Amino acid sequence: MGSGVHLDSLCFRARLPLLLLLVLATSGCAATGEYGEVRPENVAEPALKHIAQTTNDCPPASTLPNKTGWELGAANYTARQEGETVTVTATGETPTAGFKVQLAREPMKIFPPKFAVYRKPPDGFAAQVITPFTVCIAFKSRQPVSAVSVRDSRGEHRVKVESLR
Secondary structure, eight states, rough: OTTTOOOOHHHHHHHHHHHHHHHHHHHHTTTTTSSSOBGGGGOOOOOHHHHHHHHHHOOBOOOOOOOOOEEOOOEEEEEEEEEEEEEEEEEESSSSSEEEEEEESSSOOSSSSSEEEEEEOOOOOOOSSSSSEEEEEEESSSSSEEEEEETTTTEEEEEEEEEEE
């Protein structure tokens, strides 16, 4: 007791290098997406945000080819039309790191198309940290589109399309 060294402080000191290694190993993934692309919402420097926005074009609308392991997610939605391109964007959070999130066209053949947001839990271990995401999808329309419909775990949402013509 008189030495001034407590067992708790020795245990903490022994675990500190492991904790630092874990933080460093996971922090490098914070600004990138699933395939290593830089996401605008994770770029801290305002002068660089436009680079991330212009280099990550939204994929064309397509259906989810295999629904195995996917479940409906939840997000907030925006839509805009610039020229003949309509872009639908979903932003939200997943409960842990490692989730895959996809905005997909519903299989019904209607216009404007209906969409759904899906998420797939990670395989194996994942950092227990709420993780933000942004996904988008695009389709072509020669006519102005006033709204699109997006389905998620909370129901169906009518999303007003902002015109940038």
